[in-house]
Amino acid sequence: MLTQIINGHILTPQGWLKDGSVLVDDGKILEVTNSDLAVIGAKAIDAKGMYIVPGFISMHSHGGGGYDFTDATPEAFQAIVQAHLKHGATSIFPTLSSTTFDVLRQAVAVCDELMQKPDSVVMGLHIEGPYLNKKMAGTQWGDFLKDPDPEEYIPLLESTQCIKRWDISPELPGAHDFARFTSGRGILTAITHTEAEYPEIKSAFEAGFTHAAHFYNAMPGFHKRREYKYEGTVESVYLMDNMTVEVIADGVHLPATILKLVYKLKGVEKTCLVTDALKYAAYNGRTIDDSRYVIEDGVCKLADHQTLAGSIASMDKLVQTMVKSAGIPLADAVRMASETPAAVIGVADRKGTLQKGKDADIVILDKDVNVRCVFSYGKMVEGTNTLIH
Template identity: 40%
Template sequence: MLQNTYKIVGGKIITPYRIIDQGTLLITGDKIAQISEGDIHAPGAIEIDARGNYVSPGFIDIHIHGGGGHDFMDGNETAFLKIAETHARFGTTAMVPTTLTSTREELLNTLDIYKEADKKNTMGAKFIGMHLEGPYFSPDQRGAQDPRFIRNPDPKEYEAIIAHSDVIKRWSAAPELPGAIPFGRYLKSKGIIAAIAHTDAIYEETLEAFENGYTLATHLYSCMSGVTRRNAYRYAGVIESAYLIDEMDVEIIADGIHLPAALLQLVYKIKGTVKTALITDAMRGAGMPPGDSILGNIATGMKVIVEDGVAKLPDRSAFAGSVATTDRLVRNMVQMAHVPLTEAIKMISTTPARIMGIQDSTGSLIEGKQADVVIFDENIDIRMTMVNGHIVYTKP
């Protein structure tokens, strides 16, 4: 057999249907060749002993800005590659690099850099398309997004951006803005996921948005409307709408800080694993020690401070981004929200793969799918990360 044939033995293999204790996972090239309860005869295969740990599908992060001291908005290939390598250490095997609200020139440059970095990315989590977060947001729900660049959807602008690059896979916007509904329809016509974010929409506006392509709620609860009053009358916001619209997908920052345990439990109870994806929404401080940091471009971004496991504005009046890694998301869902491990794994693998439309090639341990595999212990500490059958990280 070829050198790139691996046989993982002695682990608890997490399949979409069950956990196979002491099972065997055979990987040939970049694909899963076979899964068995017993041994698999594979002469010449490189044997990896999982030592009783879990063998899981790789973690897929569909909303991430940075890590390891770098941000995708830094304007260079090194940032992309170092972020991918950093998060692979924590179990991420695929990611959707995400922008921040910026100038059009900076945005186009980031899209161009993505394509070049993607060709060189051999030692980190693979890239599965870009996510544009902004600039079409409600100013009142901007969070840490730069208010200088927030604006309404302009077809001349967004059509030109989409024509410029074919790597855009999702775009987050506030659906109540003038022009946002035609924008959603245009995204849908191009096969791009329209997501609701940084918004003050009420239920009626959210429902109209859903009917016109907005199928995903970006970081549920964060920077979006809940129940509001207008002239003494109550209106359901985006949060309630996401629960009411059964077909709407949601993503949550399960760092244990943006959402406390009770809200993690509520999302799981109502939306379930099939409609909920776990995301890091991580900025450059992920995988780094606490201290001063920058949100966005290293030269022009906003100064923030990383402490208590989260990024904050310097005056500590609000959060300014997450520093989570995907292993932490799974750990929190299991230990804080008391979600069964197999269900938490679906929320970080199967569901995000389905949302991004790549479920036929990755997101679960099934014969014929890409060999995106992680091995972790009872505390969800990562022991090994494999991307497309290539080992990119092993714990020293």
């Protein structure tokens, strides 16, 4: 159906466009124009002076809606996707936490199937672990953690094209060989759960580790050993000019001051916003039933209150936090949730900006940065039509 979205502030790659329109048909953006004259035959959607922005790219999310992606079933994948889609995540890379390779293979099969469906929101799979530094990985995954084993990961990667990102600790034996193999296949390879210092980060970057997962979390900063001081992983990543980062901008994992610092030093083009969401994100069902965890202060913690376990945020919450708490301009906050992750994970030819020929993934935000309407491939997502009704 030919649709024309009018009367809003449109975020384009060149900046805000006022009083223009976005013309959509057959799941694609036909045109973004500075004219709001009615197009004959088009259904008009009045944005009522709100913000018209590109759909968000969720490139690190473990679950939502009461399900976890390691459930590895179509039902779980679809429930999580629908939960986050209502909050503006129009492209999702399901994240699998450390688990067995049998579960990884089951999830790959589900992901392959969903990616073949027309207008799929699932864009590829993201694996975190099981190749993690045990000292930096907490207690959640202890039974699964190991060093990289090419006899495991090479057959898996050669069996599918759906794996688009894989995060491991770069200091492990065999990690650099892993990165050379994965990055050589076009897979975004990220450092995570690490205590690496500058020489290791530099050599890891050269081997293919080009991204830092949940920056600042599960990695040390500047520290001291005996009488000498050393840079941490955080400072080392800052020194890698071309290494991209992601931040969990839920307002709890990182304070607003650190979010401002990342924005200032890494910039919009090198910073992605991620939820790192667990199964209790975007979920109104029963309360948490796992004795290992508690939900408190808007985040999931280990029950002993010694560390954070993961967020319960959705993508819209990240944008709100960056704007309202960190004081980042809305355009830049949206770009870090859409344009930058699309470029980093390799879908910028289809996603991330409102431009002619790209998929019609569109979010309308009100003045308080609340989601009022979501379009996925030009179709309004059920339950997000508060703009119209």
